[in-house]
Amino acid sequence: VMIIVLRDFIVTGLRSYSMRRGKPMITNLLAKTKTFTQMTMIIVILLFIALQSLLTQFAMNVGRYIEKTVSVMLHYNIIYAGMMLVTVLTAVSGLIYLYQNRDSLRRLASFKFRNS
DSSP: OHHHHHHHHHHHHHHHHHHHTTOOOOOOHHHHHHHHHHHHHHHHHHHHHHHHHHHHHSOHHHHHHHHHHHHHHHHTTHHHHHHHHHHHHHHHHHHHHHHHTHHHHHHHHHHHHHTO
């Protein structure tokens, strides 16, 4: 979670700084893939929670189908694997942003140190 939060704070700050300078950052395909994967995993996790809740409320015949879906998700670690993918995409896309915008980052760092 810390990797995702830290990356988003850094990229948002860098994006704000770049916008103030009149040079907006360009989003790359990996960053868009990361966002899509994050949103997909949020949906998967919410569905998983909903299915677990429904499992206790439905009749046995419907409950068996829900139970099978939940057990498959648990057995294959779908949520864990998906979140690992999100974490890797987050870290890599954050590093790409920092590399692509290293000049803005240097200017921002030198501006802050000169004004201290």
